Amino acid sequence: xxxxxxxxxxxxxxxxxxxxxxxxxxxxxxxxxxxxxxxxxxxxxxxxxxxxxxxxxxxxxxxxxxxxxxxxxxxxxxxxxxxxxxxxxxxxxxxxxxxxxxxxxxxxxxxxxxxxxxxxxxxxxxxxxxxxxxxxxxxxxxxxxxxxxxxxxxxxxxxxxxxx
Amino acid sequence: xxxxxxxxxxxxxxxxxxxxxxxxxxxxxxxxxxxxxxxxxxxxxxxxxxxxxxxxxxxxxxxxxxxxxxxxxxxxxxxxxxxxxxxxxxxxxxxxxxxxxxxxxxxxxxxxxxxxxxxxxxxxxxxxxxxxxxxxxxxxxxxxxxxxxxxxxxxxxxxxxxxxxxxxxxxxxxxxxxxxxxxxxxxxxxxxxxxxxxxxxxxxxxxxxxxxxxxxxxxxxxxxxxxxxxxxxxxxxxxxxxxxxxxxxxxxxxxxxxxxxxxxxxxxxxxxxxxxxxxxxxxxxxxxxxxxxxxxxxxxxxxxxxxxxxxxxxxxxxxxxxxxxxxxxxxxxxxxxxxxxxxxxxxxxxxxxxxxxxxxxxxxxxxxxxxxxxxxxxxxxxxxxxxxxxxxxxxxxxxxxxxxxxxxxxxxxxxxxxxxxxxxxxxxxxxxxxxxxxxxxxxxxxxxxxxxxxxxxxxxxxxxxxxxxxxxxxxxxxxxxxxxxxxxxxxxxx
Numbered sequence: 001x002x003x004x005x006x007x008x009x010x011x012x013x014x015x016x017x018x019x020x021x022x023x024x025x026x027x028x029x030x031x032x033x034x035x036x037x038x039x040x041x042x043x044x045x046x047x048x049x050x051x052x053x054x055x056x057x058x059x060x061x062x063x064x065x066x067x068x069x070x071x072x073x074x075x076x077x078x079x080x081x082x083x084x085x086x087x088x089x090x091x092x093x094x095x096x097x098x099x100x101x102x103x104x105x106x107x108x109x110x111x112x113x114x115x116x117x118x119x120x121x122x123x124x125x126x127x128x129x130x131x132x133x134x135x136x137x138x139x140x141x142x143x144x145x146x147x148x149x150x151x152x153x154x155x156x157x158x159x160x161x162x163x164x
Numbered sequence: 165x166x167x168x169x170x171x172x173x174x175x176x177x178x179x180x181x182x183x184x185x186x187x188x189x190x191x192x193x194x195x196x197x198x199x200x201x202x203x204x205x206x207x208x209x210x211x212x213x214x215x216x217x218x219x220x221x222x223x224x225x226x227x228x229x230x231x232x233x234x235x236x237x238x239x240x241x242x243x244x245x246x247x248x249x250x251x252x253x254x255x256x257x258x259x260x261x262x263x264x265x266x267x268x269x270x271x272x273x274x275x276x277x278x279x280x281x282x283x284x285x286x287x288x289x290x291x292x293x294x295x296x297x298x299x300x301x302x303x304x305x306x307x308x309x310x311x312x313x314x315x316x317x318x319x320x321x322x323x324x325x326x327x328x329x330x331x332x333x334x335x336x337x338x339x340x341x342x343x344x345x346x347x348x349x350x351x352x353x354x355x356x357x358x359x360x361x362x363x364x365x366x367x368x369x370x371x372x373x374x375x376x377x378x379x380x381x382x383x384x385x386x387x388x389x390x391x392x393x394x395x396x397x398x399x400x401x402x403x404x405x406x407x408x409x410x411x412x413x414x415x416x417x418x419x420x421x422x423x424x425x426x427x428x429x430x431x432x433x434x435x436x437x438x439x440x441x442x443x444x445x446x447x448x449x450x451x452x453x454x455x456x457x458x459x460x461x462x463x464x465x466x467x468x469x470x471x472x473x474x475x476x477x478x479x480x481x482x483x484x485x486x487x488x489x490x491x492x493x494x495x496x497x498x499x500x501x502x503x504x505x506x507x508x509x510x511x512x513x514x515x516x517x518x519x520x521x522x523x524x525x526x527x528x529x530x531x532x533x534x535x536x537x538x539x540x541x542x543x544x545x546x547x548x549x550x551x552x553x554x555x556x557x558x559x560x561x562x563x564x565x566x567x568x569x570x571x572x573x574x575x576x577x578x579x580x581x582x583x584x585x586x587x588x589x590x591x592x593x594x595x596x597x598x599x600x601x602x603x604x605x606x607x608x609x610x611x612x613x614x615x616x617x618x619x620x621x622x623x624x625x626x627x628x629x630x631x632x633x634x635x636x637x638x639x640x641x642x643x644x645x646x647x648x649x650x651x652x653x654x655x656x657x658x
Contacts, residue, residue: 004627004631006627006630008622008626009612013620015624015626015627017627017628027631029624029627029628031620031623031624034620036621040628040632046633048519049629049632050576052625052628054624055621059621060574062576067630070626074583074586075583075612076508076583079626081630101509101512102513102543103515103543128515129543129545129546129547131513131547132349132350133510133513
C-alpha cells in the first residue's frame with residue numbers, strides 16, 4: 001500500500017494506492033477513504049499513459065513530463081505529490097533563472113548585468129514561429145548573469161538570464 | 165487543363181490544394197525545407213523538391229527554377245509567401261507558367277492597401293479614416309500630426325499587410341512612436357516591406373468578408389459572407405458563415421457592394437472583399453484579399469463549391485459555368501483554427517513532435533491539417549496546425565457539432581489552443597451569436613475545475629500515474645551502470 005498526499009490546485013487529498021491486482025492495469029485506490037477502481041492502459045510505459053477509467057468514468061488527460069501539471073477536459077491543473085512514507089516532495093523550481101519557454105532566436109536583450117528589474121519587466125525578446133515573444137522577469141531583483149547574445153538560437157529550457 | 169501544378173506553399177493549405185489537384189487528375193509538385201520534410205504535403209504529392217535558399221517558400225528564383233526543371237504548367241501560391249506578389253506572377257507569365265491567382269496588374273492595384281482604399285473611396289463607398297506614412301525614419305512631430313488627423317484609437321498597419329501581422333493598436337499618443345517602430349520591424353521581417361499606414365479603429369465592429377469568384381469571361385459570383393470577428397492579437401481564431409451579426413437585407417446589400425467593388429478592380433480568380441461593420445450597421449471597405457484565404461472552407465461548406473477547383477479552372481481560362489442563381493447557400497458552417505500554441509503560457513508557440521493525433525470524425529466534420537503522429541511541428545513557421553470545420557442546418561446545431569468535434573480532437577506532443585476553442589464555444593454570448601471584435605479582449609480563460617467528483621477522480625489518477633512512474637524510475641539496473649547517463653535521455657524527444 002502506497003500512501004500519498006495529492007494536491008490538485010488548492011485542494012489536498014490523502015490517497016492510498018494498492019499494488020496492481022487481478023486484471024493487468026487495474027488498481028484499487030482510496031481517495032480520502034473512498035474506494036475507487038482505476039484502470040490504466042499501458043501500465044508498463046507510464047510516460048505514454050493518456051487515458052484512464054475511474055470506476056465507470058473514462059478520462060483523457062495529458063501529464064506534463066515533470067508531473068507538475070495535468071490537462072483534463074480542457075483545463076490544466078497544478079499537481080503536487082507528497083510521498084507520506086519517504087516524506088519526499090517533488091521539487092519546485094523557485095530559483096531566479098529565466099529559461100527559454102520555447103526554442104527560438106534571441107532577437108534583443110533589454111537588460112544589462114547588475115541592472116535592477118521589476119516583476120513583469122521585459123528582459124529579452126525571443127523570436128519563434130515568426131512572432132516576437134517578450135520574455136519577462138517573474139519577480140523583482142538584480143540581473144546577475146546573461147547567458148545569451150542577440151542572434152543566438154536557444155533550445156527549450158535553456159537558461160537565458162539569472163535574476164537574484 | 166493543366167497537367168502538373170507546383171504548390172509553392174506548406175502546411176494545411178498545401179495539403180488542401182493537393183487534394184483538389186488529385187481529384188482533377190492533375191499531378192502535383194510539393195516543396196519543402198529541411199525543417200518541413202515530415203509534413204503531410206510532402207508525402208501526398210507526386211513529386212517533392214527541397215528548397216535550399218534562406219527565403220524558403222518565398223524564394224521566387226528557386227521556385228521558378230524548380231517549376232521549369234519539372235515542367236509544370238501552373239503554380240498555386242496558396243496564401244502568404246508568393247501569393248499577392250505581382251512581380252512573381254509576372255515572372256511566371258514570362259516563363260510560360262500560369263500563376264493561379266489574379267493578373268499581376270490586379271495584384272499590384274490591390275497590394276498597396278492605401279491605394280486600394282483611395283480607389284474605393286473615390287467610387288463613393290465608405291472606408292475608415294487613414295493616413296499613409298512615408299518610408300524611412302520619421303520625425304516624431306510629423307508622425308504625431310498624421311496620427312491626430314486620423315484620430316485615436318488607431319491601428320498601425322503594414323501597407324503590404326495581411327494575416328494581421330505587423331499591426332499595432334495605439335490608444336494614446338504616448339505609445340505611437342514605439343508602436344510604429346515595432347510594426348515597422350515586424351512588417352520588414354514578415355513582408356520584406358516596411359511601408360506603413362495609420363487607420364482609425366472602428367470599435368466595436370464586425371469583420372466580414374464576401375467570397376468572390378470571377379472568370380476571364382466577365383462572369384462573377386459571390387459565395388456569401390463570412391464573419392471573422394473573433395480575433396486574438398489581430399489573428400482570427402473562429403470564422404463562420406453566414407455572419408450572425410447581419411440581417412438578411414444587410415447581407416444582400418453587402419454582397420452587391422462586394423461585387424461592385426471587385427468590378428472596380430476588374431477582379432479575376434478568387435478573392436475576398438473585406439469590410440468592417442460599425443455599430444450603426446455601416447459597411448466600411450478595408451481591402452480585397454487577392455488570394456485564397458485560410459478560412460475558405462467555411463464558404464465551401466455552405467455553398468458546395470470547391471474554391472480551389474474553381475481557382476484552377478479560372479486560371480486555365482475556363483468559364484465559371486454557373487450564375488449566381490446556380491449557387492445555393494444553405495446551412496451554417498464554422499471553423500476553428502487549431503494552433504500549436506500554449507494558452508496557459510501566454511500563447512507562446514509550441515513546436516515539437518506529435519505523439520498522438522486523433523482527428524474528429526462523424527457527419528459534416530472536416531479537418532485540413534498537415535499533421536499526423538510522428539510529424540514534427542517546426543519552429544520556423546506559423547503555428548497554424550489544423551483547420552477544423554463543421555456544418556449543420558442552424559447555428560445552434562453548428563455550435564453543438566463544433567463542441568463535440570473539439571472534444572474528439574486530440575493532440576499530444578505539442579500544446580494546442582483546443583482548450584481555448586472549447587471554452588469559447590461554451591461561452592454564452594458566443595453561443596448566442598452575440599459577439600464582436602472586442603470579444604477576446606473581455607474573454608477570461610477559465611483554469612479552475614469546479615467539479616468535485618472530477619477532482620477526486622483526478623487525485624486517484626495522479627496517484628496511480630505517480631506510483632507507476634516511480635516504480636519505473638526505481639530501475640532494476642544497478643546504480644553504477646546508470647552513472648553518467650542522463651535520465652531525461654530516456655524520454656521522447658521534446
